[in-house]
Amino acid sequence: xxxxxxxxxxxxxxxxxxxxxxxxxxxxxxxxxxxxxxxxxxxxxxxxxxxxxxxxxxxxxxxxxxxxxxxxxxxxxxxxxxxxxxxxxxxxxxxxxxxxxxxxxxxxxxxxxxxxxxxxxxxxxxxxxxxxxxxxxxxxxxxxxxxxxxxxxxxxxxxxxxxxxxxxxxxxxxxxxxxxxxxxxxxxxxxxxxxxxxxxxxxxxxxxxxxxxxxx
Amino acid sequence: xxxxxxxxxxxxxxxxxxxxxxxxxxxxxxxxxxxxxxxxxxxxxxxxxxxxxxxxxxxxxxxxxxxxxxxxxxxxxxxxxxxxxxxxxxxxxxxxxxxxxxxxxxxxxxxxxxxxxxxxxxxxxxxxxxxxxxxxxxxxxxxxxxxxxxxxxxxxxxxxxxxxxxxxxxxxxxxxxxxxxxxxxxxxxxxxxxxxxxxxxxxxxxxxxxxxxxxx
Numbered sequence: 482x483x484x485x486x487x488x489x490x491x492x493x494x495x496x497x498x499x500x501x502x503x504x505x506x507x508x509x510x511x512x513x514x515x516x517x518x519x520x521x522x523x524x525x526x527x528x529x530x531x532x533x534x535x536x537x538x539x540x541x542x543x544x545x546x547x548x549x550x551x552x553x554x555x556x557x558x559x560x561x562x563x564x565x566x567x568x569x570x571x572x573x574x575x576x577x578x579x580x581x582x583x584x585x586x587x588x589x590x591x592x593x594x595x596x597x598x599x600x601x602x603x604x605x606x607x608x609x610x611x612x613x614x615x616x617x618x619x620x621x622x623x624x625x626x627x628x629x630x631x632x633x634x635x636x637x638x639x640x641x642x643x644x645x646x647x648x649x650x651x652x653x654x655x656x657x658x659x660x661x662x663x664x665x666x667x668x669x670x671x672x673x674x675x676x677x678x679x680x681x682x683x684x685x686x687x688x689x690x691x692x693x694x695x696x697x
Numbered sequence: 698x699x700x701x702x703x704x705x706x707x708x709x710x711x712x713x714x715x716x717x718x719x720x721x722x723x724x725x726x727x728x729x730x731x732x733x734x735x736x737x738x739x740x741x742x743x744x745x746x747x748x749x750x751x752x753x754x755x756x757x758x759x760x761x762x763x764x765x766x767x768x769x770x771x772x773x774x775x776x777x778x779x780x781x782x783x784x785x786x787x788x789x790x791x792x793x794x795x796x797x798x799x800x801x802x803x804x805x806x807x808x809x810x811x812x813x814x815x816x817x818x819x820x821x822x823x824x825x826x827x828x829x830x831x832x833x834x835x836x837x838x839x840x841x842x843x844x845x846x847x848x849x850x851x852x853x854x855x856x857x858x859x860x861x862x863x864x865x866x867x868x869x870x871x872x873x874x875x876x877x878x879x880x881x882x883x884x885x886x887x888x889x890x891x892x893x894x895x896x897x898x899x900x901x902x903x904x905x906x907x908x909x910x911x912x913x
Contacts (some may be wrong), residue, residue: 603896604898604904605900633728646759646884647896648887657870661877683819683820683822
């Protein structure tokens with residue numbers, strides 16, 4: 482690990498076009514605990530293609546270690562995600578799987594006591610009331626996000642049914658806010674070591690560093 | 698207003714099926730400042746139908762006062778949103794508009810100095826660095842979320858180009874996290890006075906109150 486939590490470093494850009502006043506904070510994936518795998522249930526290839534892709538991108542960007550998709554097989558999701566992993570980083574650790582049987586996945590997972598299952602649902606307990614217990618108790622966590630109808634059984638299988646508001650919105654936003662609470666906002670600074678594209682934040686311009694040696 | 702910010706009240710449910718230990722925190726829409734209108738750019742009816750619907754649902758659930766959609770006309774978005782407003786509340790104040798010309802919308806908006814424009818983009822300044830300035834300076838705020846390609850000009854027209862991570866993910870998650878930072882997590886307790894459905898959060902069960910008099 483090349484940085485301790487919260488270390489601030491200044492970017493060094495080859496062409497000096499970046500905003501030199503900008504402090505670049507870095508968090509590495511190892512610093513985000515518990516480890517999370519997202520389980521996307523009930524994916525329907527036609528209807529959910531873009532939503533499931535967005536769920537996968539949120540999983541990666543907000544510090545999860547992988548995603549398992551249960552439902553229709555859909556090579557488009559994998560290829561969209563792989564493009565992002567190759568360009569923006571994460572392929573060293575981020576796992577993509579498709580499975581047929583979520584019960585088998587959860588049964589295997591729960592053999593280890595330090596592993597938990599959280600299910601995001603508008604019917605569950607507000608995230609702020611339960612997140613510190615999840616953070617303390619669980620070493621590894623599956624986070625279930627469903628498509629429209631989730632089998633009743635999931636409410637029983639989950640250790641935690643968690644709501645991000647009790648209002649209808651989106652599994653994409655629910656997952657992002659859940660991971661943001663779990664990692665206490667630190668995931669916003671997640672640094673992908675193997676990125677071939679890296680943005681230098683700027684007020685007005687699009688500044689992107691490209692190539693194999695763009696460590697800042 | 699029937700509650701001051703953060704007041705805790707216990708739910709009284711007609712059938713006593715709710716979790717009686719549960720404290721029900723309420724925030725009313727008037728308590729969320731600055732007022733936000735979401736501007737969704739470049740909506741394409743076929744490709745973006747579900748994503749734009751999710752953007753609209755996040756806008757409502759996370760405390761915005763309305764959404765303006767620029768792009769293809771799409772009656773599906775309006776009807777999905779109206780169903781949610783009727784059942785879950787918000788129709789008293791939440792506005793839905795479709796416009797052809799975003800420049801006109803922004804020109805009108807910016808006639809008033811206390812109104813600002815924030816554009817969510819992975820190239821912008823990290824939200825944590827800029828959100829308190831936005832909260833203090835702006836009485837009303839348009840938040841722009843684009844589809845894949847946003848005209849270059851938007852970066853110039855925006856007072857703030859704001860990133861929710863410098864990674865690719867989703868306009869749905871970006872909007873949710875932006876509003877969550879803007880309202881400092883209070884929007885998660887937004888209470889819709891005119892709701893005909895209301896959830897009592899529970900560990901395992903789906904508990905929904907239905908009808909015209911479900912104030913808790």
